[in-house]
Amino acid sequence: MRLTSLLTKTQKTVSQEAESINAQLLLRGGFVRQEMAGVYSWLPLGLRVLRNVERIVREEMDALGSQELLMSALQPKEAWVQTGRWDTVDVLFKVPSQTKKEYALGCTHEEIVTPLVQAFVKSYKDLPTSVYQIQTKFRDELRAKSGVLRGREFVMKDMYSFHRTQADLDAYYARVSDAYFRVFARCGLQAKSVEASGGAFSDKFSHEFQVLTNAGEDRILTSPSWNRGQNEEVATLKEGDACPDHPTETLSWQKGVEVGNIFQLGTRFSEAFGMTYLDEQGERQPVLMGCYGIGISRVVGTIVEACHDERGIVWPKSVAPFQIHLVGLSGKTDEAQAALNAQMQEWYDALTSAGFSVLMDDRAGLSAGERLADADLLGMPLRILLSEKTLAVASAEVQWRQDRRSEMVLLDALLDLCKASFT
Numbered sequence: 001m002r003l004t005s006l007l008t009k010t011q012k013t014v015s016q017e018a019e020s021i022n023a024q025l026l027l028r029g030g031f032v033r034q035e036m037a038g039v040y041s042w043l044p045l046g047l048r049v050l051r052n053v054e055r056i057v058r059e060e061m062d063a064l065g066s067q068e069l070l071m072s073a074l075q076p077k078e079a080w081v082q083t084g085r086w087d088t089v090d091v092l093f094k095v096p097s098q099t100k101k102e103y104a105l106g107c108t109h110e111e112i113v114t115p116l117v118q119a120f121v122k123s124y125k126d127l128p129t130s131v132y133q134i135q136t137k138f139r140d141e142l143r144a145k146s147g148v149l150r151g152r153e154f155v156m157k158d159m160y161s162f163h164r165t166q167a168d169l170d171a172y173y174a175r176v177s178d179a180y181f182r183v184f185a186r187c188g189l190q191a192k193s194v195e196a197s198g199g200a201f202s203d204k205f206s207h208e209f210q211v212l213t214n215a216g217e218d219r220i221l222t223s224p225s226w227n228r229g230q231n232e233e234v235a236t237l238k239e240g241d242a243c244p245d246h247p248t249e250t251l252s253w254q255k256g257v258e259v260g261n262i263f264q265l266g267t268r269f270s271e272a273f274g275m276t277y278l279d280e281q282g283e284r285q286p287v288l289m290g291c292y293g294i295g296i297s298r299v300v301g302t303i304v305e306a307c308h309d310e311r312g313i314v315w316p317k318s319v320a321p322f323q324i325h326l327v328g329l330s331g332k333t334d335e336a337q338a339a340l341n342a343q344m345q346e347w348y349d350a351l352t353s354a355g356f357s358v359l360m361d362d363r364a365g366l367s368a369g370e371r372l373a374d375a376d377l378l379g380m381p382l383r384i385l386l387s388e389k390t391l392a393v394a395s396a397e398v399q400w401r402q403d404r405r406s407e408m409v410l411l412d413a414l415l416d417l418c419k420a421s422f423t
């Protein structure tokens with residue numbers, strides 16, 4: 001992609017409305033546009049990040065054997081009345097229609113998925129089964145001030161599993177938990193699995209996947225090396241206690257962002273809809289359910305909160321919109337500029353045909369400072385810079401965004417260096 005054909009431009013500053021770091025950097029870089037409080041459009045660069053996170057989530061959910069589907073966002077009021085949640089879920093958007101009928105805008109999908117799966121599950125032979133979707137959710141959040149961390153409209157992956165026995169649900173729940181650790185690690189985030197209350201659904205814990213950052217709204221009792229923790233509602237340990245798994249470390253309260261949440265629903269929803277199956281003896285039995293969410297768009301915001309410096313975003317390789325940011329400094333003479341343009345074009349073609357995703361700064365007449373500031377703000381993992389000076393020694397200057405380490409590399413060795421950087 002050439003910067004001259006990219007729809008968006010970077011901005012030096014954004015309005016004071018964007019108090020959070022993720023909103024500031026995502027808005028300045030042109031990754032998102034704010035439509036109103038808590039509602040964002042995803043622009044070409046931001047959408048590439050969102051899609052990369054989705055791809056990682058899809059791969060891990062598919063590997064669990066879950067089947068992807070896409071359920072309706074507009075939901076019948078009757079289903080919400082049937083589960084008793086029409087009047088109790090405070091964030092539910094209720095939409096009136098011309099015919100005076102009311103609908104729910106999906107903030108979660110138990111009311112849709114339970115009758116949907118019920119239509120196909122008749123006997124023990126149909127269980128266990130699991131489905132998931134990646135979809136826009138709507139929640140009438142009171143406070144929506146943390147950029148894409150808390151939207152009134154946001155992208156969620158929600159998965160639902162259906163089981164015959166508690167042991168089978170327990171085993172699947174544990175596999176999902178492992179998959180969640182992999183998802184967040186692959187996204188460049190260190191997530192902890194934190195015990196939280198099981199809510200109204202069960203007397204068991206639920207598990208929140210929390211990433212420690214100052215932007216977090218939740219308080220977690222944990223220690224640096226512990227990949228677990230307890231949240232405020234359920235903590236049985238105290239600040240200063242030795243960490244159960246790393247006894248040399250003490251526990252302290254830290255701020256966290258909840259990027260995922262897994263729940264055992266038990267028969268809460270299958271009972272509401274009368275969802276049963278016939279066992280081997282032909283007897284009707286209740287179905288046990290689990291539900292598993294990941295805030296896809298919140299993950300993008302969390303990555304920005306966890307991976308940035310004073311210059312801008314530092315995208316992990318796995319989710320970066322482009323791998324390489326190719327920059328050419330302006331030439332002093334027309335002749336030098338023409339030679340530089342030719343080299344830039346040549347390298348853009350060579351890198352893209354070798355399979356790398358490249359963002360090329362082909363804008364005319366900008367200073368080196370402006371170009372490099374944009375490269376730092378946009379945060380691609382590897383910057384390749386060509387100038388009269390580097391070309392004079394048949395080289396490019398490469399710099400890794402992560403640690404800002406830079407070196408001169410002979411053009412002959414450039415492709416190999418890129419291959420080694422992105423394996």
Ligand code: ATP
Nearest residue numbers: 139149150151154156258259260261293294295298
């Ligand atoms: P929170 O406590 O932050 O309000 P929640 O516990 O109500 O979230 P869940 O119902 O568990 O959220 O939803 C599953 C996941 O969806 C959450 O773990 C979170 O990552 C994400 N999520 C929830 N609400 C929002 C929101 N308003 N904006 C963006 N992501 C959200």
Ligand code: MG
Nearest residue numbers: 208258260261
């Ligand atoms: Mg939650």
